[in-house]
Amino acid sequence: xxxxxxxxxxxxxxxxxxxxxxxxxxxxxxxxxxxxxxxxxxxxxxxxxxxxxxxxxxxxxxxxxxxxxxxxxxxxxxxxxxxxxxxxxxxxxxxxxxxxxxxxxxxxxxxxxxxxxxxxxxxxxxxxxxxxxxxxxxxxxxxxxxxxxxxxxxxxxxxxxxxxxxxxxxxxxxxxxxxxxxxxxxxxxxxxxxxxxxxxxxxxxxxxxxxxxxxxxxxxxxxxxxxxxxxxxxxxxxxxxxxxxxxxxxxxxxxxxxxxxxxxxxxxxxxxxxxxxxxxxxxxxxxxxxxxxxxxxxxxxxxxxxxxxxxxxxxxxxxxxxxxxxxxxxxxxxxxxxxxxxxxxxxxxxxxxxxxxxxxxxxxxxxxxxxxxxxxxxxxxxxxxxxxxxxxxxxxxxxxxxxxxxxxxxxxxxxxxxxxxxxxxxxxx
Amino acid sequence: xxxxxxxxxxxxxxxxxxxxxxxxxxxxxxxxxxxxxxxxxxxxxxxxxxxxxxxxxxxxxxxxxxxxxxxxxxxxxxxxxxxxxxxxxxxxxxxxxxxxxxxxxxxxxxxxxxxxxxxxxxxxxxxxxxxxxxxxxxxxxxxxxxxxxxxxxxxxxxxxxx
Numbered sequence: 001x002x003x004x005x006x007x008x009x010x011x012x013x014x015x016x017x018x019x020x021x022x023x024x025x026x027x028x029x030x031x032x033x034x035x036x037x038x039x040x041x042x043x044x045x046x047x048x049x050x051x052x053x054x055x056x057x058x059x060x061x062x063x064x065x066x067x068x069x070x071x072x073x074x075x076x077x078x079x080x081x082x083x084x085x086x087x088x089x090x091x092x093x094x095x096x097x098x099x100x101x102x103x104x105x106x107x108x109x110x111x112x113x114x115x116x117x118x119x120x121x122x123x124x125x126x127x128x129x130x131x132x133x134x135x136x137x138x139x140x141x142x143x144x145x146x147x148x149x150x151x152x153x154x155x156x157x158x159x160x161x162x163x164x165x166x167x168x169x170x171x172x173x174x175x176x177x178x179x180x181x182x183x184x185x186x187x188x189x190x191x192x193x194x195x196x197x198x199x200x201x202x203x204x205x206x207x208x209x210x211x212x213x214x215x216x217x218x219x220x221x222x223x224x225x226x227x228x229x230x231x232x233x234x235x236x237x238x239x240x241x242x243x244x245x246x247x248x249x250x251x252x253x254x255x256x257x258x259x260x261x262x263x264x265x266x267x268x269x270x271x272x273x274x275x276x277x278x279x280x281x282x283x284x285x286x287x288x289x290x291x292x293x294x295x296x297x298x299x300x301x302x303x304x305x306x307x308x309x310x311x312x313x314x315x316x317x318x319x320x321x322x323x324x325x326x327x328x329x330x331x332x333x334x335x336x337x338x339x340x341x342x343x344x345x346x347x348x349x350x351x352x353x354x355x356x357x358x359x360x361x362x363x364x365x366x367x368x369x370x371x372x373x374x375x376x377x378x379x380x381x382x383x384x385x386x387x388x389x390x391x392x393x394x395x396x397x398x399x400x401x402x403x404x405x406x407x408x409x410x411x412x413x414x415x416x417x418x419x420x421x422x423x424x425x426x427x428x429x
Numbered sequence: 430x431x432x433x434x435x436x437x438x439x440x441x442x443x444x445x446x447x448x449x450x451x452x453x454x455x456x457x458x459x460x461x462x463x464x465x466x467x468x469x470x471x472x473x474x475x476x477x478x479x480x481x482x483x484x485x486x487x488x489x490x491x492x493x494x495x496x497x498x499x500x501x502x503x504x505x506x507x508x509x510x511x512x513x514x515x516x517x518x519x520x521x522x523x524x525x526x527x528x529x530x531x532x533x534x535x536x537x538x539x540x541x542x543x544x545x546x547x548x549x550x551x552x553x554x555x556x557x558x559x560x561x562x563x564x565x566x567x568x569x570x571x572x573x574x575x576x577x578x579x580x581x582x583x584x585x586x587x588x589x590x591x
Contacts, residue, residue, distance in 0.1 A: 011517050012525065012575075017545045019522050020433035021440050023453055031457050 046341055049382045049394045195242050198255070200393060200424030202237040205229065206261045208300070209415040220412055221293055224266035235261025237420060239308060249314040251344075259304045259352060265414070266297045300414055303355040304373065310348020312381065342383040342391070350375040350399070373416075374403035383426065395422035431474065435481050437526075441541050442485035444530050448492075456484035482546060486556050489538055516579055528578055535559075536571035543568050 205228075212220045226232050241255020273292035280286050352373040379397040400417040435456060439449040459480050467476050517525070529537055538557065542548040543564070548556070550564040557564070 013545055015517065015522055016441060016525055016529070018434065019437040019441060019526055021437045021523075021526075022433050023436035024450065027450055027454055031454050031461075034454065034458055035461055 046382075049341065049384070194245050195429045196245070196251075196426045197240075197242055197429055198253070198393065198424060198426040199240045200238070200395065200422040202239070202395075202397060202420040202422040204235040204237055204261065204399070204418040204420035205233045206235045206263060206416055206418040207233065208263075208265075208417065210265070211413045211415070213412055219270035219291075221268040221270040224268075226263075232263060233261075233418075235259065235302070235418065235420075237422075239422075239424075241308065243312070243426070251312045251314075251346075253308075253310055253312065253348070255308045257304075257306045257308050257350065257352075259302065259306065261300075261302045261416075261418075263300045264297050265300055266295065267412075269294045269296050300416075301356055302416070304352035305355060306350050306352035306373075306375075308348050308350045308377075310346055310377070312344045312346030315343050315345055340385055342386040344381040344383070345379070346381065347376060347378045350377060370404045372403075372405045373401050375399050375401050379422070381422075389428045391426045391428075393422065393424045393426055395424075396420075397422055431477050434474075435477060438478065438481045439485060440526055441529055441545065442482075442538065443488070444534070444537070448488070452481070452485050452488045455488065456481040459484060478546075482542070485541075486538070489534060489557070528575060531578070532571055532574060535567050536574065539564055539567040540571040540575070 207228075210223060237257060237259045239255045239257040241253055243251050243253035245251050270291045271294050272289045274290045276288045276290060278286045278288065350373075352375065354371045354373070377397055377399045379395050381393060381395040383391040383393055385391060397420050398417070399420065401415050404413070404415060436449065436453050439452040439456065440446070443449040443452055456477075460477055463480075467473050520528075529540065532540065535557075539553055542553045542556070543550065550561045550568075553559075553564045554561045559567075
């Protein structure tokens with residue numbers, strides 16, 4: 001006969017070894033999204049960028065925190081009795097979720113929440129705090145956006161000292177949906193112009209297209225190759241500027257930059273060493289040149305300052321589950337968005353002026369550096385965190401010189417291009 | 430077809446439903462990615478079960494928390510007259526799973542692996558990177574905690590039905 005203990009154990013096993021429970025149907029889109037190769041690529045890109053950002057000193061020196069779990073701030077959301085039934089499915093009462101979305105530790109941060117059409121939002125905060133809530137209608141989506149301007153938070157290093165208070169956001173069904181008839185001025189209010197100050201440093205790997213000068217008497221026999229990832233190709237580029245936000249996705253920016261690289265190009269020149277003369281018929285002669293190969297080198301030295309103007313476009317609004325913020329609100333209220341990075345692509349034009357003066361020796365050898373360059377660049381930018389005043393930036397960039405004022409006396413022309421990894425930070429003003 | 434079973438398995442191995450959903454997603458991603466390894470339909474269910482258990486164990490490793498050492502003295506006394514089968518019958522499966530869910534992570538994992546999946550202590554030790562003696566002691570503690578909970582709740586229920 002089994003002991004009591006064995007009875008219990010086998011009973012557990014009998015009852016529960018095939019225990020079944022129906023999962024949430026909303027899990028399937030998430031699984032499908034994670035199975036696509038693109039999604040996998042995104043996940044790995046994000047992991048890599050998170051690793052690099054973690055190494056960035058700017059990240060650790062930030063004076064803002066995103067760790068809302070340690071904050072004493074608390075947000076509660078209740079639904080009134082008048083609420084539209086669809087409203088009741090919105091669970092904004094998850095403390096972490098709401099606090100995270102509001103980015104409350106950030107001083108004067110505008111945090112936009114998208115709510116259901118026809119819903120107005122009232123935020124009640126203690127009178128002692130100068131909080132402000134701005135409600136704006138989004139004509140393009142038909143939703144109401146709420147921007148909460150929260151009181152200043154004092155912080156030292158990356159440790160915030162938060163003022164603790166409670167606020168209650170109350171959702172009520174509005175009489176009329178706020179989706180129609182928005183004026184331009186209202187649209188402008190919806191996406192108010194603001195500025196980001198950015199500073200980046202970019203180690204670059206420089207390459208060049210080299211073309212012989214066919215109008216001189218110098219024959220270039222060969223150019224000594226440099227390994228593609230050699231330290232001899234390294235350069236550095238510093239940039240600081242402002243980016244303005246005029247819409248949800250598009251941004252324009254302008255900055256000043258300093259670019260420096262130095263590379264020695266070794267080449268072999270073909271020179272006529274001697275001429276062998278052979279008598280031809282009827283008083284003529286055939287001359288056959290004999291060439292000598294002479295090694296030479298050219299210091300390609302770039303020290304430029306420049307202006308950079310461009311546009312960026314926000315991409316991948318959805319997270320790795322293929323869900324946007326809106327879908328989390330309306331379709332999967334129980335799930336928490338996992339987006340942490342802001343993704344953008346963009347391009348720009350750079351006009352460089354050389355700081356390098358050609359010295360006498362170079363001039364005598366026929367080598368002069370160009371004084372003007374025009375580059376275009378293309379980049380992919382990731383920012384972390386997505387929201388917040390201070391963000392770290394990781395930006396792989398391709399630069400290509402499409403115009404150089406050529407020196408007609410140079411033995412060959414060099415068109416530089418390069419790949420670089422911009423690391424830096426942005427500060428929302 | 431296997432969806433409820435897989436999710437049920439995930440529920441047994443995790444404390445909260447959200448965690449079970451994470452394990453469920455991970456398990457099905459692994460299943461879909463390597464489904465071509467299964468050539469015999471007869472072996473499909475045990476294979477899926479093994480994948481799911483492995484996903485749960487991986488999840489445990491990733492989200493390992495500090496274990497709270499429970500005082501097990503309160504649950505240590507065996508009462509000869511306790512009829513556990515009868516007490517258990519008063520609980521639904523969901524309630525029993527809920528009871529297992531309240532166990533500390535390590536206890537819950539070892540209990541599930543040993544009692545419900547049939548793994549040996551040596552296998553569990555390998556899977557969880559612990560020693561066999563730790564596996565044994567965690568199982569005993571899990572049982573004692575469960576027993577205590579059953580007694581505390583079950584007897585009361587039993588008396589209500591009497």
